Amino acid sequence: KAGVTQTPRYLIKTRGQQVTLSCSPISGHRSVSWYQQTPGQGLQFLFEYFSETQRNKGNFPGRFSGRQFSNSRSEMNVSTLELGDSALYLCASSPVTGEETQYFGPGTRLLVL
Amino acid sequence: GQSLEQPSEVTAVEGAIVQINCTYQTSGFYGLSWYQQHDGGAPTFLSYNALDGLEETGRFSSFLSRSDSYGYLLLQELQMKDSASYFCAVRDLGGGSQGNLIFGKGTKLSVKP
Numbered sequence: 340k341a342g343v344t345q346t347p348r349y350l351i352k353t354r355g356q357q358v359t360l361s362c363s364p365i366s367g368h369r370s371v372s373w374y375q376q377t378p379g380q381g382l383q384f385l386f387e388y389f390s391e392t393q394r395n396k397g398n399f400p401g402r403f404s405g406r407q408f409s410n411s412r413s414e415m416n417v418s419t420l421e422l423g424d425s426a427l428y429l430c431a432s433s434p435v436t437g438e439e440t441q442y443f444g445p446g447t448r449l450l451v452l
Numbered sequence: 453g454q455s456l457e458q459p460s461e462v463t464a465v466e467g468a469i470v471q472i473n474c475t476y477q478t479s480g481f482y483g484l485s486w487y488q489q490h491d492g493g494a495p496t497f498l499s500y501n502a503l504d505g506l507e508e509t510g511r512f513s514s515f516l517s518r519s520d521s522y523g524y525l526l527l528q529e530l531q532m533k534d535s536a537s538y539f540c541a542v543r544d545l546g547g548g549s550q551g552n553l554i555f556g557k558g559t560k561l562s563v564k565p
């Protein structure tokens with residue numbers, strides 16, 4: 340079974356731009372969670388989608404948004420990028436919401452200049 | 453709020469045993485998870501403890517004491533490939549229907565020859 344895939348793997352943007360990241364979960368998994376990882380703050384939860392509905396949201400500004408499609412693929416969008424948004428963005432999937440075992444993708448490394 | 457504390461770095465030699473501790477403060481508690489992340493890689497699930505006691509999976513074991521809000525990951529017969537960051541995680545029950553995973557800042561384990 341193919342693992343979680345994320346595109347693109349690397350991205351360079353400038354302040355003020357917006358960016359869309361994509362995540363394809365493991366086949367059959369309906370829950371997708373997004374995390375931001377930085378050296379200073381570690382792994383921080385952004386949001387979780389299950390069956391096209393946002394189930395939980397972390398403590399991030401409204402510039403961070405996401406959605407999930409009927410095939411469980413998910414996208415996250417960051418508008419009006421700031422330098423501090425430079426990070427590794429990880430998505431993780433699980434069969435259903437609330438599962439303790441999360442399967443992570445390789446991440447998208449975003450650099451904001 | 454929710455918080456997890458774990459040492460930032462641990463160094464050990466090949467063949468030795470190392471213990472990575474994690475203390476947590478949560479408003480509710482389901483269980484404690486552990487993830488491993490190699491440099492440049494994605495976090496991978498190692499173990500989950502919902503009940504007190506020791507869970508063993510090969511060279512890795514995980515322990516939980518709910519009364520002490522404390523757990524640890526024990527790695528035996530250390531190998532060079534065990535050099536990685538290790539994260540403990542709990543589910544945030546403070547809000548949302550199922551809660552999202554909260555991760556500790558991670559412990560960077562360096563295994564020396």
